[in-house]
Amino acid sequence: MTDHTLSQAEYDAITDAAAHWCMRLHATDCTAEERLAFEQWRDAHPLHAFEYEAMLEIWDVAGDLPRPESAVPAVRLRPATPWRTFGIAAAVCALALPLAAYTGWNLGWLPNAYQHFEATDNVRQVTLSDGSQVELNLGSELTFSNYKDQRRVTLKKGEVFFSVSHDTQHPFIVKAADGRIRVTGTQFNVWMYEDQVRVNLIEGSVLVTSNGALPGEGSRLEPAMQARYRHGDFTPQISQTSANDHSLAWRSGKLVLDDLTLTDALPLINRYLNKPVMIADHSTGSIRLGGIYNIKELNNLVASLPKVLPVYLTRNKDGNPVLNSIPQQTPKS
Structure with a gap:
């Protein structure tokens, strides 16, 4: 079970590792064992993949940057030797290391906070780094990433009650199965089992879409309304909740x-x-x-x-x- 916001030192260490792997995977002498080790590192934590993708962007951009002749000699287009690849990679990564975190955050590529929560045998209450309150039902799991332009939750399994801190500039988006729920500040419950999702709105308003890949903002819910969807649904099914609705009984x-x-x-x-x-x-x-x-x-x-x-x-x-x-x-x- 993990409940951890990365420190600056930990974040810098991930950036450093991403720069190393960016260098090695572009080297002509990169071995199959190294590539396997990279895949294991990349899959060990979501931020590893995020940071590596940002490093690739910087690598590609750096290849097109103009270099004054007085400062950097021109590089002829010829097969790169290992030491030449290492030198170019080291130069790019030296540039990337101090900029990657700032650039990734500033462009909305990388979060400045990442949290992972699970509830196994007991209902669990947690506070996200943005101040939102979250209650997890038994057997539930989610991740939270705070980006410059949005707050993003991925519900991996189970059921969660959200009390979202209000911030109109940073919408709160919950990904559940194929769909998503978008809010700025409200209270709502999300239940998920396999590909079935049910959203119950308690306070405020939310936009629900059954397929995040489809255009449009989705269907709007008002308090005492419910949305249901599952894999393949073009739009969610919207209904009023009854006066004796018991969907939140799990909290007791x-x-x-x-x-x-x-x-x-x-x-x-x-x-x-x-x-x-x-x-x-x-x-x-x-x-x-x-x-x-x-x-x-x-x-x-x-x-x-x-x-x-x-x-x-x-x-x-x-x-x-x-x-x-x-x-x-x-x-x-």
């Missing part, structure tokens, strides 16, 4: 199922389970389930379902529990 440690079909109830349950429950067929999915449950005890609910519903449990080849409806006997005439 509860899951409320209000007479839902198993098709609708299982995604809400499965988000808390290591092995999601499957449905055998459509008739099983149409069986309805209600009740109030402790979110820490939902594994016990699965085992008890045959006691309260006309179903029985089997296992598929992957070990997932499968709910099967009990056939209804036709009365004899």
Whole structure:
């Protein structure tokens, strides 16, 4: 579990490493082992990839910079020897090191703060570096990056309640599955399971799009409205939330199922389970389930379902529990 805002020394160390890898990968004597080591370094932390991409931009731009003849001798276009590549790379990276962080931030390429949060066995409350308050449900994970022109959250899994600090100059954008939620300051809840996303607005307003690659700002939500989308949806489905909406019951440690079909109830349950429950067929999915449950005890609910519903449990080849409806006997005439 990580809850860490990078210090200036740590940030500078990443910039230094990015400059080193930029130099080595452009060298003619770069080995396959080095390239593998670079990939491992790049994938170890999101900022590694961000910083390396910024370094590549500086590398490319530096190649086009005019050089006064009195200061820097002209370089003939000929195959570069390792020492020549090293010298050019060192010169570019020497220029890049003091400028990379500033340039990356100033152009909106790199964040000046990065945070990663997870909640495993307990609901967790955290404060982002911009002052926003965030509450993570069990089994939830997100990252936060603060850029010059925006604040960006990536919800990797789970459910989160946001109370966003108001800043009209720096919109707050949450990426969830294929879509995004854009605000400047408000309170809202985002639930995600696999490719399904549900956004509930409590206060303020948000813009929701089901596909971040599509043009346009998205659909606007007002308080007491909800947006749903999943992979492939062109636009989110918008609806009013009912007066007895229980979507925020998790903040009190509860899951409320209000007479839902198993098709609708299982995604809400499965988000808390290591092995999601499957449905055998459509008739099983149409069986309805209600009740109030402790979110820490939902594994016990699965085992008890045959006691309260006309179903029985089997296992598929992957070990997932499968709910099967009990056939209804036709009365004899």
